[in-house]
Amino acid sequence: MNHILVFCNHFAFRYYLSKKDLNTLMTEIKAVETNEDLERFLLKHGENIVDCLGEQVDRIEKELRAQHPEVKHIDLEVL
Numbered sequence: 001m002n003h004i005l006v007f008c009n010h011f012a013f014r015y016y017l018s019k020k021d022l023n024t025l026m027t028e029i030k031a032v033e034t035n036e037d038l039e040r041f042l043l044k045h046g047e048n049i050v051d052c053l054g055e056q057v058d059r060i061e062k063e064l065r066a067q068h069p070e071v072k073h074i075d076l077e078v079l
Contacts, residue, residue, distance in 0.1 A: 009053075016052040 032038050061074050 012053050012056055013049060015056060016049050019052070 028041060032041055057076050060076060064071060064074055
């Protein structure tokens, strides 16, 4: 038996933003003056978003295993 779980990137990003102070983010954005500054900003937050996504995948897997202990394999894919 197969089940499909749709994981929406929009909600993962919203979750990431909910953990951040938007005023601090705005200050960081306003400090971007060069391509190097932009690259540092994007790398920092890109890495943090990926980490946040990993946290959410782990949480979903844990919840699925608790609710359906008979499941042997969980394959989550971002659509």
